[in-house]
Amino acid sequence: MSEDVLTYAMRPIGFVRSPYREASEIPKGPGAEHHAEGTIEVRPELEPGLQDIEGFSHLFVVWVFDRAGGAELVSDVPLDPGAPHGVFASRSPRRPNPIGLTVVELLGRDGPRLRVRGVDMLDGTPVLDIKPYLSGVAPENLRRGWVAAAERKRGSGPEVQRQSSSRR
């Protein structure tokens, strides 16, 4: 690799308003689903950048894990305790660059505020970018490695059942 490794300074375009004040409140692990509603408050001077966003049902939100500890290259994750996985093969918050990525459903817009469903970020989380969600990979073409194996292993486990019943 010949490139010098520079750093890039990223400035939040806005912040998330979410019902979660503590990481422990955010659903995690097997069967976790994110239906929580929240708001993305874009910095007022950037509001023109939201033009025509209302037409999209789903958005990618790129954000900062601003309250995560330092990076861990290999670690345990809630879905598969006792079997550590590499950070780039997991959604662990303790990443070399503490970047989070969430797909949210856009419910509505009020000026620089986007009402969204599916937040899994803490209240006050800095947002770096928003992009329209245009297409996905068809489920039949997807292999999900250790995640699928851990889900199968725990398919009838208590956490899945609890999650299922809490959805009703």
Add this chain to the structure above:
Amino acid sequence: MSEDVLTYAMRPIGFVRSPYREASEIPKGPGAEHHAEGTIEVRPELEPGLQDIEGFSHLFVVWVFDRAGGAELVSDVPLDPGAPHGVFASRSPRRPNPIGLTVVELLGRDGPRLRVRGVDMLDGTPVLDIKPYLSGVAPENLRRGWVAAAERKRGSGPEVQRQSSSRR
């Protein structure tokens, strides 16, 4: 908004090797498909973070538009010329934070190098993060705003036809 707007320093975890040397070589606009193969070379000291990544068929790659011009909040895009859209409602490279997001198919791994298909980045592009692709939004639940409208408008246009025939 009460939070101070700090900046976050992001250091590349690696670089993309791609066949594209110039932005003009990258397929864009209506019907553009990305089948190009390339390599993501992760910094050797971060290789442990790739543990178990081989099990995933698709990955999210978060990267830096390191050769894009400054941000434009509203601009024309190749798919819909003459009808400017907000930067957060488009994939324009000229973003407040020059962050790119690409879904690639993982073809294989050789130590710290990931062979992937679907690159749309320039050769040498800095990579900030890699995450496993776990699920997508079902097409029937997706609204794609001005993108769908522009595609319909140009549905029988020469560029779509050219793309279709090049796939055979």
